[in-house]
Amino acid sequence: MADILIEGGFVITMDSERKVIRDGGVVIDKGRIVFVGKKNEARRKFRVKKIIDASKCAIIPGLINAHTHLFQSLLRNLGTDMELLDWLKTSIHPAISCYSEGDVRIAAFWGIIENIKSGVTCVIENHYGAGYYETILDAMIETGIRGCLARGIYEINVVDELKEKPDEAIASTERLVKRYHGAANGRIMVAVAPMHPCFASKELLLKAKELSDKYGILYHTHTAESKRDQELNVKSHGKTDVELLHELGILSPKYHAVHAVWVSEKEIKYLAETGAHVIHNPVSNMYLASGIAPIPEMLKAGINVALGTDGPASNNTQDMLQTMKFAACLHKVSKLNSLALTAWDVLEMATINGAKALGLEKELGSLEVGKKADITIINLDKPHIKPIHDPVGSIVYCANCNDVETVIIDGKIVMENRKILTLDEKSFAEKAESGAYNIKERIKERFNIEYPFEKHMI
DSSP, X not given: OEEEEEESSEEEOOSTTOOEEETEEEEEETTEEEEEEEHHHHHHHOOEEEEEXXXXXXXXXXXXXXXXXXXXXXXXXXXXXXXXXXXXXXXXXXXXXXXXXXXXXXXXXXXXXXXXXXXXXXXXXXXXXXXXXXXXXXXXXXXXXXXXXXXXXBOSSSOGGGBOOHHHHHHHXXXXXXXXXXXXXXXXXXXXXXXXXXXXXXXXXXXXXXXXXHHTOOEEEEESOOHHHHHHHXXXXXXXXXXXXXXXXXXXXXXXXXXXXXOOHHHHHHHHHHTOEEEEOHHHHHHXXXXXXXXXXXXXXXXXXXXXXXXXXXXXXXXXXXXXXXXXXXXXXXXXXXXXXXXXXXXXXXXHHHHHHHTOTTTSSSOOTTSBOOEEEEEOOSTTTXXXXXXXXXXXXXXXXXXXXXXXXXXXXXXXXXXESSSOXXXXXXXXXXXXXXXXXXHHHHHOOOOGGGGGOO
């Protein structure tokens, strides 16, 4: 007897043929998909312990949020309407040094809750500065999400509180790899992540590559995010990010170029030739006025492009459905071409391309027999979505995070009918509210900061 049958609605497989199955069925057993096809055939072939009625829904591969910063779930809208480096200097870096381990724990759980409720089954969490990396990883394990902790490292050109010595930071990352990489039935991964080349010495960048090569782990780094950070990198290293990384031999199929906004044609060629991946974060690129990444050109060059929300303080949500719509619309208007990035393109970026970036495309990213059962069910029976002519278009251009009904990770139901089953959401909501307020007050007292929005408060 199999574990679960999800039946009815549209099954959007994201397989190589991009099949969409009407009145479909997906059967799960022992954490893996054992059938994808028509509902009636599934009923004939399988007896199951549980049936999920998805007759008015879309059944899709679990979304992969390929870049975020969970600690920022307590900093939402604290530093609005700023450019990247100013935003980091005045709103993010001061906040980090005011976090306790308890704050990091609450932020991690609250951020993971938001991801799951957005239909995300796997998240790449780029944590830095505040420490308590084990706390983030333990939260991933406890909530049931699939996650990769990209252990961030700052070394130069930042406030002293964030600076780390290369050997110590790499040793810390290696300890995390040995303890956590592959934990929780393979749900947990660890990556090395110098934050930006402009905030790292060549020594650190190369030591991170050595660690990546030694353990086969991902190398996840903000790359060519803004014009000003490129100017800082030229000042520090004499080259732009991609030129420097190419010269040092760091670009590879394990490398994640997060953002990749300010890249030239030659640098696109470097990324393509080395098999590096790009993580596109369209909302934060707009929010921080960083620019528009040349995503259509990258796709044309054969680069695998995944999708991320970026942190909740620079988006300011982790709604992957909304992020898909922003991505598609941004490039249409940027190129004055309605086909510059299609609904199918961005859904691929949020599913199978994310799996490729993780090196897990044989396990995740599509609904196919033998793959891990990471599945998201979206309710299409809503006034802002119906009628359903094109189900992929309906998901990308109409749906939002509140339409996600059920989330299954590793064959286990983590959210059902919008209720998280692995933790007490209400309890964490209260803790997040009070924790965020306390952090803000500590920032103001320690750094004598007044936030612009406060002048309007009475």
